[in-house]
Amino acid sequence: MIPQISRLRSFANSFRFVKDPISAINGNLQQLGPTYGMYLGGLKAGILSIEPEIIQQILQKNHRNYPKSPMHFEKLAYFLGNGLLTSTGDYWLRQRRLIQPGFHRQKLAALTDIMQDTIEQQLDRFEQRIDGEVDAYTEMMEMAFRVVAASLFSTALTEEELQKLSYAITTLQEFIVRQIRQPYLNPWFRISGQVRKHERLTGQADSVIKNTIRKRQANQEKGDDLLQMLMDARYEDTGEPMGERQLLDESKIIFVAGHETSANALSWTWYLLALHPEVTQKIRDEIRAVLEDRRPTFSDLPKLAYTSQVIEESMRLYPPAWITDRLALETDEIKGVKIPAGTIAVPYIYGAHHNPATWSDPETFDPDRFSPENRKKIPAYAYLPFGGGPRLCIGNNFAIMEMQLILVEMIRRYNFELVPGQEIQMKALVTLRPYPGVRMKFSRRP
Helix, strand or coil: CCEEHHHHHHHHHHHHHHHHHHHHCCCHHHHHCCCEEEEECCCCEEEEEEHHHHHHHHHHHHHHCEEEEEEHHHHHHHHHHHCCCCCCCHHHHHHHHHHHEEEEEEEHHHHHHHHHHHHHHHHHCCCCCCCEEEEEHHHHHHHHHHHHHHCCCCCCCCCHHHHHHHHHHHHHHHHHHHHCCCCHHHHHHHHHCCCHHHHHHHHHHHHHHHHHHHHHHHHHHCCCCCCHHHHCCCCCCCCCCCCCCHHHHHHHHHHHHHHHHHHHHHHHHHHHHCCHHHHHHHHHHHHHHHHCCCCCHHHCCCCCCCCHHHHHHHHHHHCCCCCCEEEEECCCCCCEEEECCEEEECCHHHHHCCCCCCCCCCCCCCCHHCHHHHHCCCCCCCCCEEEHHHHHHCCHHHHHHHHHHHHHHHHHHEEEEECCCCCCEEEEECCCEEECCCCEEEEEEC
């Protein structure tokens, strides 16, 4: 039998969980061990684990028994639509097979110039603000949003449309998290008009994306972007393309998954690099050796190995997708741990990444953990910033490529340091944000 938190105690702890879920869970792990039972929100039986073997069983080895928990995907789907992130079953598998080829690394090569152009345009604006302090989190949110928007819709959106999308996506995510963590407040959210307010935001975002899709279809001009990939994809069994609703839903999912996660990972990376200037110097040495003064190409990215290691170690310490959950359809047993049918199985990714049974000095920032020789020693499912199994994030290569290009361009241009005296905390929503931000000073390198 694993340790169990009672229903009453789980309900009492839910208020603390909403405020600071990582501290609450970490406290439970210290007290109860690496796998324990509880009741989510005091209502639904669950089992949480940081053990790689248990996580692998849930996400990969017996994944058919563990579809995505309705508790999460139904709330996400209500506002974001029925896309890859929110769908399940046969429909999800059909969409995955349709879309996955468009995210293979060689297919992403065409996006390199689009990304690089967008990064350089954003940095031209950024340089007008670097006389004083800047918030790296705000800057990376804006940067990542613009890169994803350009990669998805290379035909430029207006500034007003971009602002509408950015505000809607950020606000919707925060509301969805509240619905998931405090399910007992859902009746109040409806009565108070909160649901209706966020439905209107969804409608505004939908309108921007639909208009962009319709313009592309009307002009019959092909773009070298992700929207074109979605429009050109054909189902194997029918030869038909996706309809407008499907294009809308998958576009929204790309915005949410590709924008927020990368922005948070980059923000934490700047924080860590500012604390470790010796690591920044190693990146600069690698950039000089691989690129000299020229712009990076797609073929250069695999050669920027140490830069990739830095990104990976940053995502180990601060994984953007810090937790996930699945619903056990049938009773299962893993390493003597019984998971009854109907239980919510919770792989706690942040905990797995900080598990002292897996990682030596887990709180230390050490990019050499991901060197070619050390990478082989990492157990399967001890490190999973993009999830794992069949539902491994389809955009993982896109995200790494985006982060490499942003880091390379900014590190070669700027010196930077943290503003002293600030306390940066983890704000665990759907993704793991630095709160209240990462205040930094950047200056142009000679």
